[in-house]
Amino acid sequence: MVVDVNWDTWESRMQAARREVARALGFEPGLTLEAPFxxxxxxxxxxxxxxxxxxxxxxxxxxxxxxxxxxxxPLVEILRRLDVGVHG
Known part of the structure; x- marks a missing residue:
């Protein structure tokens, strides 16, 4: 069995991005991750x-x-640019 030592890092970064989007847009989105990249x-x-x-x-x-x-x-800048019409 091969264990990706970077998985915890990717997972924590992915969860941080999910929280950032949830705060900005008011919903928790689904995310997909290509772990190696x-x-x-x-x-x-x-x-x-x-x-x-x-x-x-x-x-x-x-x-x-x-x-x-x-x-x-950066994600924060992209989220700032989004208007309410994007997700509704």
Whole structure:
């Protein structure tokens, strides 16, 4: 059995991102994680928009389908840019 020694780090970073989104948008989102790369995707309800981030770099972007709607930026900055209409 192979144990990924970075799993605890990824898991804690992922949970921190989940809490950050929950605080900003008022709901706890579902997240998917590609552990070897530290890439995370948050599905926003009510549409095709998602937040994609990298736990290694701390940079995120807003995407719809596969088109980027923002430049890469820290999660807090991306969440600040979102308006109420994004998730409702």
């Amino acid at each position: 530290g890439e995370v995707e948050v599905r926003l309800p009510g549409g095709r928009r998602r937040l994609r981030g990298n736990l290694r770099t701390g940079l995120w972007r807003l995407v719809e389908d596969e088109a980027a709607l923002s430049d890469e930026a």
